[in-house]
Amino acid sequence: MTDTDIIKFIDFLKNQKNYSKLTVDSYLSDLKIFKKYIKNTNKINPHDIQLFISNQHKIGKNSKTIQRMLSSIRTFFNFKIQMEELDANPAIDLIIPKSGKHLPNTVNSFEIDKLLDFKPKTALDERDKAIMELFYSSGLRLSELSSLTLAQLDLSSALIKVTGKGNKQRIVPVGKYAIQSLKKWLLSRTQYEKKSMDEKTKQKLFLSQKGTPLSNRGIQLRLEYWAKKCNLSHKLHPHMLRHSFAVDMLTESGNLRAVQSLLGHSNLSTTQIYTQLDFSHLAKVYYNAHPRSTKKS
Structure with a gap:
């Protein structure tokens, strides 16, 4: 070695x-x-x-x-x-020490409503609401959301193409409320476009006030800001909205394989941790299951 x-x-x-x-x-x-x-x-x-x-x-x-x-x-x-440089793996039979399962932190439905039901007053408010709605609507990872481009959105079909871990792509539904917020942000987004932008930046969905791509840290800070402003009882991290999406989808649908696909998990065991969070009801598909889905009125 x-x-x-x-x-x-x-x-x-x-x-x-x-x-x-x-x-x-x-x-x-x-x-x-x-x-x-x-x-x-x-x-x-x-x-x-x-x-x-x-x-x-x-x-x-x-x-x-x-x-x-x-x-x-x-x-x-x-x-x-x-590479044919070794005949046998000396680590193959060793037992990996077991670790306790850490249950994901989530945001309850009451706090989701407090967080997402505010009325934006500025263009940046529109952007932030679109970000939070999209996290919760589609269960995206922080890196997946921050890297989104305009070309990945298909709002007419209520779908978004996501590039996840290992550059694996998946298509996920976008809920009605997220679509509404995204449309409003797209109208406001034009004021942050600058002539000096390179082509890559021009394609980014979420821009900062300076007209640069909104970074992972920038998104984290905006969520912390809104958690305080909406009087949430705890800090808000992007993954908490992804976890809440997973829990709510599993609670309503009970379809572990479907949620695995929506989250972009390679292994079902990664998704199974959410089954420990007291699921009870059954439903048919995403649009019937998700509280802020496209097909619900």
Whole structure:
């Protein structure tokens, strides 16, 4: 296991697997820590990896972090096998330490109403309401929403094309209230367009007051602002609206596979965590299930 091996692996994750920078950086960090711990990097066996895991426990790493580190190591050795540089994966039979399931934080329906039923007074209010409506209407991740372009919107069909993790694309419905807010924002958006804009910026759906693409941090700050203004009892993070979307959809529909598809989860187990939040009713499809859907009057 050399530095060159790690560089080749990281290059593979970036260029072949299209992993995000955050994910790639996590792999790189984990492998550097592992390589530093292992004394004989020429021949690594399962016992070496087990000792490494035990060491990470001793120094206070939590189970979730160790899970990720072991997954990084396992994936690295699978890559070595794929490159025909290794015959067997020394990490394949090691047990990943179990971690307790962390239930997602959500926003209840009363607070959703407080947050979304305000009347915008300015163009930026229109933008912020469109952002919050879209988070809750379609269950988008923060990075998915901030990267949206005008071309990804199809308001006439009440659909939006989303680019998620690993550059995977999916099409999700957009609710009636979100469509109304988006249309109002699109009318106001023109005042923030500038002649000096490059083509990429011109296509961005959400712009700042300065006419630049609204960043992830900018969106987070606006949600914090509205949580205070609407007297919510807690801070508001973008993922809380995504979680609320998932919980409300599952509560009303009970269709785990459909919600998995809407959220863009690769594994059903990721979606299943929402089933622990007391679901009760059954419904047919998205438009009947979601409280702010297109087909509801």
